[in-house]
Amino acid sequence: MNTDTSTWFSSWFDTPYYHILYKDRNDTEAHAFMDTLTNYLNIPENGTILDLACGRGRHARYLNKIGYDVTGVDLSENSIAYAKKYENHRLKFKVHNMCQPFNKQFDAVFNLFTSFGYFDDDTDNLKTIKAIKANLNDFGFGVIDFMNSDYVIENLVPEEVKTVNNITFNLKRYVEGNHIIKDISFTDNDHFYNYKERVRAFTLEDFEQLFEEANVHLLDVFGDYNLRKFSKKTSERLVMIFK
Incomplete structure (x- = not known):
């Protein structure tokens, strides 16, 4: 039997096979990145974080463990059902489309590990940036951690x-x-x-244009999880901090 699924992210991310293929993702690196990022942003003690496209919640759970009040949202019902097993009074998970504002404001909104640029409709990319902006309080920071497409x-x-x-x-x-x-x-x-x-091969220039259209201010650009300077040629990641 041939099972071909073309509306890819709503079906592929909902299969057990997605989680099998990526089960060896490096949690140590991910946790170190969360430590570095939250320290750098100086998120207040007990601060609130929205993890956009959180999958099964591995980053949200760690962020909660190190002291934050975290909401994880994702389009995948199966992933959210799995993540809900870990909920507590300061860790919540919901099915939500990241193109739309969440109707609550946070100290930080994180969109991690290249979970942007999947939409078939280009206007949804701009809507997502605008939604992130709407989800930030006056002192909040948005973070998009994307691949460096050129690299x-x-x-x-x-x-x-x-x-x-x-x-x-x-x-x-x-x-x-x-x-x-x-x-x-x-x-x-x-x-x-x-x-x-x-995945849309967004470059820094593409993001800069989206940020301008969404009236968002890009504050910092880093090239790896240690927050080292971004280089178009050699950096593996494109980590952008904005508000």
Whole structure:
């Protein structure tokens, strides 16, 4: 049976296979980044943070553990159902579309690990920036942690085979127009599956234009999780702080 799913992020992120493929993501690095970022932003003790596109809540849970009041939101109902098991009076999860304001204001809004640029409709990118702005209080900071598209394209690994939990994932990466595509195919229990991740290859200049249109002020740009200076050529990440 061939299961082809084309509305990719609402279906792929909701499958157990997404979490299997990425289960070895580096939590130590992620936690260190959260420590560095919250210290740098000087978020007040017991401060409030909105984690936009939080997935199963791994960053939200850690942010809560180090003392913050955290709300995690994501479009994936399965991910939120999983994350809800970890809720407490200062950690909440909700299904929410990040293009729309959350109707509450926070000390910080984080959009982490390249969870921007998935929309088919370009206007949704601008709506998301405007929504982040609406979700910030007067002293709040927005953070978008994106890939450095120039670096990623330059260092693209065209084909890779990865076996996780006895499932062999065949990965193909290529650039199509202004998107970076990852084609993921595998067989499990005699079913063939094929998914595509499509991320808009935003550059710093693209973000600067979006920020201008959303009337948002870009304050800092960093190139890695230690918050070192951004270099178009050598930085792996594009971490932007704005308000």
